[in-house]
Amino acid sequence: MPQNKHDTGDLLLGFLGGGMMAEAIIRGILGKKVLKPDSIYVCELLEHRREALSTFGVKTTDTASSMLERCNVVILAVKPDVVPLVLGQISSIKPKSQDHTLYVSICAGVTLEALCPPLEEKKMWVRVMPNQPCVVGEAASAFAMNERCSAKHRQIVNQLLGACGAVVEVPEKNLDAVTGLSGSGPAFVFMMIEAMTDAGVRKGLLRTVASKLAAQTVLGAAKMALEFPERHPAELRNRVESPGGTTIAGTVALESGGFRAAVINAVSQATDRSEELGKHK
Template identity: 45%
Template sequence: MSENRGVKVGFIGAGRMATALAGGLISSGFTTPDHVWASDTFEAARERFAQETGAQTVESNLTVVEQAEVIILSVKPQHVADVLEEIKGTLTDRQLLVSIAAGCPLSLFVEKLGKTKRLIRVMPNTPCLVKQGASAFARGGQASETDASLVESLLSTVGIAVEVPESQLDAVTGLSGSGPAYIYQVIEALSDGGVRMGLPRHIATQLAAQTVKGAAEMVLETGEHPGTLKDAVTSPGGTTIAGIHALEAGGLRNSLMNAVTAATNRSIELGKQS
């Protein structure tokens, strides 16, 4: 496979996540618009993908497979088996297949495509749409460390990416996959608190969202434990410790831990059903 710059990337499925990822690949210089293709059965999706990325779109999935070195499968889970059946005769062992289809295990791809294919399964999250994603991926088939490095670079164009064993992807789903919804509720609740105390709604929401964003950046940029950063703004007898005491009384930490656990368990259930 060639160097990252100019890698030929094909998307089967041209939805919002595929469009965002293609945009990140192109804007970062990972590849160029003339080296990106996308297929989709919906003309509107193809038109939006082309308009937002400048890349090429086609109706045929096989055309994408014939052109690309890396094929990113971004269709709905219920369509995965049919797509794999369609492309299995065209996909070669030299190509890397990356799936962002939720809940579809690597064993399904091995079953449909064989053990010799290079496979990577990804669990992204919706902040990829604004280049702030938190993705995890697992290798399967004959995928190599070089393939893993390539996918990490690819996903890093829209956020951060980490490699985990496939057995941990359900936990990733419960944490970062579902996590944005938890944080939206936190932002909404903080905004409600501000409104209750007299702030206009638009100001309260703006301050709440930026506070969450800023706190997250502090964790990522400093590398400090969140507890250490919390202590740094918690003065004895001050306002912050009064607020933290109220959060402890309301069971915030327990609720968030339970949310991750519940979402992880549900992901496991859905995986068994698929």
């Protein structure tokens, strides 16, 4: 798959909603030079957000029609409760089955069926769950496509999301679990970094030093888990735990604090919430 070049031909990418995630994806795409800024349009209601996004050189507007008429790939990046409204806007501007636009939703819980009901003329829809680390090109994204999409659309999705980090295709039924794990996951990891930093400060480290050490520790551990996939995380952990040493004293404390159960519950609750969001259409 070609990357790192302006090799996406006539691809004009539009965003409906220019909030945190739209910005994160734009940063990823521009950072890897998959598109030029003037191939990206953002429809956003808030003036301060349009101003913030203009600094990337992308075109901004507050009317959906001008963006939808131009773009051949459109990413829905509004909150899930706004989806019915913007679907109405899309249908009124591009109603025909001849619509060749590829639509991509990143909205938590919103199913392909809700985006494109079976009785309506089918448009090409992809449901994606990215995450905030798009901002630094280290996202974990998963996607599922509806039956109107083809290999060409898979390639476009891989190219756009690939610019933002790792991408996997999954059955749509897995996307709520993906939302709970990697969509919401950065927040859980930030809590861990925050807590480790506080602990360092409590034990006398400068906050700047503690937060740098905490974040780098998470990065290094994550890199090891990715680079040694054949080693179970418990094996990696055991290598840190010297007999009678410091680490085992800490891991026992985590066990007695219910650390693993708390993390499993966090991902499970976030998954359940994603499923719930999908039921409020």
